[in-house]
Amino acid sequence: MSQTTSVYKELAWQGLWKNNAGLVQLLGLCPLLAVTSNITNGLGLGLATLLVLIGSNITVSLIRKYVPNEIRIPVFVMVIATFVTVVQLLINAYLFTLYQALGIFIPLIVTNCLIIGRAEAYASKNSWHHSAFDGLMMGLGFTLVLVILGGIREILGNGTLFDGADLLLGDWATSLRIDVFSVDYPLLLAILPPGAFIVMGFIIAGKNWLDNYRAARAKQPQKQVTRARVTAQ
Amino acid sequence: MTFKLAASPHTHNRRTTQQVMRWVYLALIPGVLIQTYFFGFGVYVQILLALVTAWLSEAAVMHLRNRPVRHAWQDHTAIVTAVLLAIAIPALAPWWIIVIGTLFAIVVVKHIYGGVGQNLFNPAMAGYVLLLISFPVQLTSWPLPTELAQLPLPFADTLSIIFTGFTQAGHSLEQLRIGVDGITMATPLDSLRHDLSQSLTLSESLAKPIFGSLGGIGWAWVNVGFLLGGLILLKQRIISWHIPGGVLVGLLVPAAIYWLFNPDQAITPLLHALSGATMLGAFFIATDPVTAATSNKGRWVFGLLIGGLIFVIRTWGGYPDAVAFAVLLANMTVPVIDKYTQPIAYGHGGRP
Amino acid sequence: MIVTSMQRNGFILAAFALIATLLVVGISKLTEGPIARQQEQELLRVLNQIILPELHDNDLYQSCTLVQHPELGQGKRRAYRAQRDGKPTAIAVEVTAPNGYSGAIHLLVAVHTDGTVAGVRTLAHQETPGLGDKIELRVSDWITNFNGQRVNDADDPRWAVKRYGGMFDQFTGATITPQAVVQAVKRAVLVVTTQQQHWHAAPANCYSQHSEVTP
Amino acid sequence: MSLITALIILGVLALIFGIILGFAAVRFHVESDPIVEQIDALLPQTQCGQCGYPGCRPYAEAIANGEEINKCPPGGETTIKNLSELLGVEAKPLDAAHGAESVKKVAVIREDECIGCTKCIQACPVDAILGAAKHMHTVIAHECTGCDLCVEPCPVDCIDMVPVPVRPDNWQWDLQQIPIRVVE
Amino acid sequence: MSIATKEIEAGRIWDFPGGIHPPEHKHRSNQTPIAQLSLAETFVIPIKQHTGAPGDIIVAVGDHVVGGQPLTDAGLNNGLPVHAPTSGTITAIGPGRIAHPSGLPDTVITLTADGRDEQVTMPPITDFHERGRSELLDRIKQAGIAGLGGAGFPTAQKFALQRPLDYLIINGVECEPYITADDRLMREHAQTIIDGIEILLHLAGCQKAMLAIEANKPEAIAQFESLLPHHPAISLRVVPVKYPSGGEKQLIQLVTGRQVPSRGLPLDVGLVVQNVGTAYAVARAVLAGEPLIQRVVTVTGDHVERPGNYWVRIGTPVAELLHQCGFNPGPQQRVIMGGPMMGFTLPDLTVPVVKITNCILVPSYAELPPPAAEMNCIRCGACADVCPAQLLPQQLQWLAKAKDYDGLEKQNLFDCIECGACAFVCPSEIPLVHYYRKAKAEVRQLAREKMKSEVARERFEARQIRLEREKQERLERHRRAAEARKKAQAEAVAKGADDPQDAIQAAIARAKARKAAQAAAAAAKQSDDESNV
């Protein structure tokens, strides 16, 4: 039992931080950078990705035994494509404004490398419940990055936070909107493509800095790997 | 007895990096003086603001990186960056414009790459483009050349407008920019581009008061000033002629051809050469050694590329003056240029 | 060996394709209704903003007809005809301003029968956020400046931004976008005033050929 | 859109694709990748086992199967860099859990203490120790890889690992950390 | 005759790219004739003073030797003998400081002079035209002659390969600042040098020799201009003043327009280059039978009272040489063997003068201030402009810092002649050459390791196979031996013999005790599992 919890703990740690899809694996960058001009878009795309990721991970894990190697990739992408189309249709039907905001990127979740990446690297080798959890954590980690990136860009480029959250969350969310500051000339660059890259660079650097800082603080005794003996002793 | 060990060579011709940089900013003086004459004391204020910001930010970065803070200023490169950025932006731009630009140039474009010599992009130009894209209004609001201005602008008013946005008498920058004909005046290149796109002919456009005999009033002389400075750098062998030569050839040759075919609808080569940041760009900006190609052949290619890009963007692009973009775009290609213009080393089949 | 491999792979891939198709088609059937409703509502919302309820008693959405005119942009456009007591009151037509700063701007322009503008809304655009996006009502109410304006003739000088001597404000730092919109609206108004009778008479044909999923 | 047509079309399309791929899989089948060989060639062949695998080749096989590339202390930074280039993965710093990169060493037997037990001969993976039972043993210095596997088994502890001596011809020009320093 | 050859014959001087003009400082040492240095008391003779393997030592401590007597044998391949510089007793053979930038010790022979300075020579060969190549080459080898121009390559070996040669080039350029040894030698011994060239021409089997002298040595040029008309096979080439026109490859480019292919030899373009000093030494060895036991050394710099050129016996400690010239060290004194561009600093003064030592430079602090702190490269390209090898020094420096050895190879690191022109002009005062030397050493080291790991792999695999085979054999043997042993043991015990294992047991016990002590000590710092070994 304790072993399974530790598996879940490890998965959570990997997905949310250590092996974060956006910050470390650098997967799924296209939508990540493209739609995060504000928090709302980021959150929306994050949730959509999360859904698809869990779904595709479970499915891939379930079918993994029946797929010959040579058609592995076509089958996986098809599974993912199916999920995406389904999610796309659902958003289109029930969250129309979000659908407009995320535009072309919903179909592009299909090839969001994150999703096929997890399918290949994890789901195709592990049981479905672990895969589902992995999908959840990777998706959450990804969403986290999307939200942070969206937040920073929105503050810099617009001076607000949660602008237009009502589009995603319903009318009550109008009250979420925060005017962080108001100047006549916000730093437009932040919401243009170059800003996306640069802010993302700083977020990655921030993560590295935190990691280094913690490592320096921790300095716990290094675990030692026992040597294998090549020869008789 | 023990002695000091050192690597050969044990001798050195003593022109240090500081001296190189000192020559660069000294050579800027003629241009800056002329620019001040035409656009007012704002130029000095901007330079000062840029220098202070550059110094503070370099010191801060050094401190954060646990490096000796005094190293920050040692090589004088930040001075060049700051001054170049300051003279590239309108003299009366609000103070925070130059501060943001310099911060970005020094911190993001220069020090994230490890500081002097390691940056891939021209810091001053990256700072300028950031400003241009983020604050297009402020960055295109050049004051009128003194001769055309309706209102005089003493030093106190200059300070006041940079720091508060209004003169002491309460005039805004926008009002200052109203010319004799009662409409806001754009820079010569801007105005030309706009007029040409509105199907006016070149001569109609040139009839506007902002143009003198050589080109845009003030602008032409500023360019002459920077050309002079550039010649000093050439004479001092701080820069080689390949890059400025390449820039001018790359800009003026296509411009001349295009103009010959569309005499009414194209900017003349002379106007190209003497407006905007052409000379500053050719002699001071494109030549930034750190971000330029290094072999002579490479420098040629690099210069031609910049010149060509300036022409293309000025003629068909969305921006009136394109030096900064052209330089950044060319910066991007430098490693590739360097790779393919590497001289043939001794003994590898090249002819002497 | 080749044959077995081919058979196996072929069948497995086909099986997955079939399941996938089944799922996709199934869900799309399921969501067909809501999606159509969504689109209808969105359009209606916009339509109802610019054609006031008292101006019509017909179902605007269903009154749609496809029209074609070079001034409106390439291809067929939708025109919604408002009628009250059977009499035409206004027409809302889609128009494209091809010369925005970063591409085409899609607008919906409603014009009263007397030629005054009832209202304009931006349907889709790619203008720079913070500069050109002030044409969205969400961002700025600039677009309402058109309300009640009329075009005197094709050379009406007032139909331009102020910088070019017209009556509409430009945005600081972005003149191209508003100018493009102004010109597109002007063209739309001119087209509508000349064509409206003709259009009112046309059959409602927007949604018949577009139904996407037929059982 | 008719469900039936959709099913037929996609099904047939997929069937054809599957057949093509199945054909290709057999027709264009390639024997195992030589990647293990390539990896093995980059490892230092010290055979020390510090990576946790019994010898370099097993580690090479493990890397080919996705093991981390930063576990070989004798190879150090250079090997990691070469591996990262070969495999197209990011170079990481050496995993400290496996030890640190240190100077190259060579084993030396203090011959007067050696009792000739031959234990070290058995331990040496590259047969770099000469000697017969109950006779003094010596290390053939230029064959010794410095793996120190012979040190532990020696019952009388007479094997030392000493840094490979620096001579003028293999000297690394590291006299001088710039700026100059005084040398005794 | 092709056009190119015609041009060479016509005396055309080509140019080579780059190059620098450092201040020359030559007048200081070239004003006085070459003086004879008095004998030192002890001499230190490194057994390896040339490129190649050292010879075998053929003397022992305590032996009395006379000047000119070989101390080592030439050996088989590219070995070269070293000779006793004067008569005296061998007092030590062992590691000692040698003239190498590392300051690391190598085998040296220490000779205590007896002051009598007895000499032996080999029989003179005056009719060298009649003698065979191999005999002359053997003489040159036995005389211990290695190139005196810098690299110390055994001269005989350069001519050993019988390949057709177009020209023999004699390098009297001496382009490096301060150094005037060749200049004085040419002024004073022009005829001997010409004799040497004739011998070398005979050996090379080619028709023409070109003697290249830099334009800043008018006296030497005048000397040869007056003598050379009598020697039609030798022509004079005055090359422009530019550093490093004396570099072999650059000189070849200057006088023939040819380029030595990368990693090739001058031989590949039909040329051989020899230094004038070498020509002189060859002449003395052949015509007078003298082995190479002394050479001209320039002693110069602010901190020496009597700058000038001296005939110095090889093996003379630098301390002695400087002492005789009036050395008064200043603060942060550097002593440079060689010139300011290519020389290396000496760790101390016990280092002896060797065959390739052409200069000892003792500059004052102000004269050659040590480099300022290294700054970042600003990619100004000055270095590339002056590089005579047409490399991109700043690129090499980046790659060297990044340890990108593939990149370095691609940028032709190994074509760098380490002339130092790049570092001389670098405004950021980067010790560029140092980076290259280090990188070159690392590349060579990597190559060595690569070879070593190949061998290790083979040995490991061979061992695995052997073990497998042995295992099979052992299983078989064991079965049979077990019975025999049982029997033997039973018999031995019955006789009550000593257990032969006792000595070993005692040794093991000692070791265990030591280990326990160590373990205790270690445990004080950190618990370890030494005991479970």
Add this chain to the structure above:
Amino acid sequence: MGDYLLLLVATVLVNNFVLVKFLGLCPFMGVSNKLETAIGMSAATTFVLTLASVCSYLVNQYLLVPFGLTALQTLTFILVIAVVVQFTEMVVHKTSPTLYRLLGIYLPLITTNCAVLGVALLNINEQHNFIQSIVYGFGAAVGFSLVLILFSALRERLAAADVPVPFKGAAVAMVTAGLMSLAFMGFSGLVAVA
């Protein structure tokens, strides 16, 4: 002809897939460590992107549209692309080991490169005809290759730079990409694309 040229220029420079349209970023960041690999990736992508453009156009025009299956576009395209890539990989692997060494490891990556599907979908969105589709696919690939190659050469120069520790690796690469994108903004407005 001129129109196609304009479309090409617009796709390569003005609407650069990577820096302006944000497509294909993962391989852009992932395989740009070395110039050589970048060149390999560029070649592979150009091939696949053009081919995918053609195949998806054909499938769409002659299967999906006639049978009214446009809702299945994504599904079908991705299937087509995956199969094309997989097949190419197998063939190259067998027939040309050298080419495989150059391209092989990138081919599977391309399946997951969203630029490929992006091209297929955008072609339809923008109602390109057959030739336009080819030009667009090719242009997108050239744009991708251009920036990838420039970027990797820049990154090679970064290898020895004294970048602050937290910025080492991906972070400084991101900033570099940002500055490249900044420079590319200079092209905006160059070719009016309707």
